[in-house]
Amino acid sequence: MRALRRLATRHAGPFERLYLVCDRLALALAPLLVKAGLERLERPAAVLESWTKGALFDCNMCGRCVLAATGMTCPMNCPKGLRNGPCGGVRANGNCEIEAALRCVWLEAWEGAGRMRHGGRIGELQAPLDHRLKGSSAWLRRMVERARLGSAPP
Ligand code: SF4
Known part of the structure; x- marks a missing residue:
């Protein structure tokens, strides 16, 4: 999986392009999903997301x-x-202080960002994680939030 x-x-460049295409598609589908009802879609969306992103990103x-x-x-x-970036414990060889x-x-994230068109987003401040969301579909949440807001982030 790590490989x-x-x-x-x-x-990261091609993955970003794929992400942007999916994002546009998601925006188009979002109103339909809201109408269909979240509760019914949550489980299949979470399973699909877990399989695909688990395989590709160790999600x-x-x-x-925040990929x-x-x-x-x-x-x-x-x-x-x-x-929100690395701790102060990165080893001189670039490895983690906990898992040698x-x-x-975060070194990998920085390199990946350098290959992306919107790589500058790595400077965005990420909000603290809400652990109650663990196991739920981030895809679905994003679509529903966007449908409700009626706006498309980059
Ligand atoms: S949903 Fe969370 S855990 Fe999964 S790839 Fe995105 S940032 Fe990582």
Whole structure:
């Protein structure tokens, strides 16, 4: 899984383009999904999201996806779960102070961001994670929120 995660980071540019296409599609479908009712869609959406993003990004189903702002690297793979950049404990070789064999997730995020058109989003401040959302579909939440707001973030 770690190898696939690295692959996604190395090809963050194409993954970002795919993300933007899916995002536009999601925006178009959002009103329909709201009408269909969230409760009925939550379970299948969460399973599908877990399979696909689990395979590609080692997704932990945090419920509030920030991949597009973190170089297509899931920050929840950081042993400390940091969502706003690395801690002060990165080893001189770029590895994690907790898992010595693990390259710092944030170094990978930074490299991935450098390959993306909107890579500058890595500078966005991420809100504290709401742990009550764990296991729920971030895709669905994003679509519903956008349908209600009627606006499209980048
Ligand atoms: S940020 Fe959250 S939803 Fe996105 S890939 Fe990581 S754990 Fe999954």
